[in-house]
Amino acid sequence: MDLEDIYQNVECRDIESTTGAQTQSHGRDEEKDLKHRGSRRFVVISVGLGVICVLLLVFIILLNITIIAERDMIKSYKNTVEELNRTINSLQYNNTDLMTQKHQLQNNFNSLNKKGPVYFFMSTELSWSDSRQYCKDRGADLVIINTEEKQRFISSLVSERVWIGLSDSENEGVMKWVDNSTLKQGFWFKDQPNNYNGNQDCIELNYEREKPGWSPLNSWNDFSCPVKKKGICEK
Incomplete structure (x- = not known):
C-alpha cells in the first residue's frame, strides 16, 4: 500500500x-x-x-x-x-x-x-222649609209631637237645637203642625213663644239641659225660619 x-x-x-x-x-x-x-x-x-x-x-x-x-x-x-x-x-x-x-x-x-213611626236626624243644617223638604224627599216629614210620652222620647234623643214640624208662618199666633192639624198641647220653654223681633214663626226643640227652667216637657222655642239647623224627620 x-x-x-x-x-x-x-x-x-x-x-x-x-x-x-x-x-x-x-x-x-x-x-x-x-x-x-x-x-x-x-x-x-x-x-x-x-x-x-x-x-x-x-x-x-x-x-x-x-x-x-x-x-x-x-x-x-x-x-x-x-x-x-x-x-x-x-x-x-x-x-x-x-x-x-x-x-x-x-x-x-x-x-x-x-x-x-221611624225617626231620623238630618245630616245637614237647613232652614225650616228646606228641612221639611229634606224629610219629604225621603218619604217623611218634620216630626209631630202631640203627646207627653213622645215629647220625652224626642227630648232624650237630641243633643243640639233641631227643627220640629210646627210653625205659625201662615197665620201669626196660630200654631199648626205639618199635617195641618192645630197645636193642642205645647211644651214651651219659659216665656216662649215670644216672636222676638216679629219674625220667629218656626219652632225648634232646645236641648240646653243646664239652662234654668229647661226640662223635657219645657224645651220648645220659636225661632226665625231662615236660620239653618238640623231637624228631626218622622216616617
Missing part, C-alpha cells in the same frame, strides 16, 4: 466518522424537537381541558342559581295563591255575614214600620 492509498483510507474514515457524528446529532435534534412539540401539545390540551372545566363549573353554578330562583319563585307563587284563597274565603264569609245583617236590618226596619 502506497502513501496515496493510506491517505485515502484515512480520509474515508474521517468522512465516515464525521458523517456518523452528524447523523447522530441530527437524530438527537429531531428527538428534542419531538419532545418539545409533544410538551407543547400537552400544555395546549391541559389548558383546553382547564377552560372546559371552568366553563362546566360556571354552567353548573348558573344552573343551580336558576333552579334555586325557580324553586323560590314557585314557593312564592304557592304562598301567594294560598293567601289569595284565604282572602277569598274571608271575603265570602264576610259577604255572607253582611247579607245576614242586611236581612236582619231589613226585617227590623219592616217591623218598625209596622209597629210605629
Whole structure:
C-alpha cells in the first residue's frame, strides 16, 4: 500500500466518522424537537381541558342559581295563591255575614214600620222649609209631637237645637203642625213663644239641659225660619 492509498483510507474514515457524528446529532435534534412539540401539545390540551372545566363549573353554578330562583319563585307563587284563597274565603264569609245583617236590618226596619213611626236626624243644617223638604224627599216629614210620652222620647234623643214640624208662618199666633192639624198641647220653654223681633214663626226643640227652667216637657222655642239647623224627620 502506497502513501496515496493510506491517505485515502484515512480520509474515508474521517468522512465516515464525521458523517456518523452528524447523523447522530441530527437524530438527537429531531428527538428534542419531538419532545418539545409533544410538551407543547400537552400544555395546549391541559389548558383546553382547564377552560372546559371552568366553563362546566360556571354552567353548573348558573344552573343551580336558576333552579334555586325557580324553586323560590314557585314557593312564592304557592304562598301567594294560598293567601289569595284565604282572602277569598274571608271575603265570602264576610259577604255572607253582611247579607245576614242586611236581612236582619231589613226585617227590623219592616217591623218598625209596622209597629210605629221611624225617626231620623238630618245630616245637614237647613232652614225650616228646606228641612221639611229634606224629610219629604225621603218619604217623611218634620216630626209631630202631640203627646207627653213622645215629647220625652224626642227630648232624650237630641243633643243640639233641631227643627220640629210646627210653625205659625201662615197665620201669626196660630200654631199648626205639618199635617195641618192645630197645636193642642205645647211644651214651651219659659216665656216662649215670644216672636222676638216679629219674625220667629218656626219652632225648634232646645236641648240646653243646664239652662234654668229647661226640662223635657219645657224645651220648645220659636225661632226665625231662615236660620239653618238640623231637624228631626218622622216616617
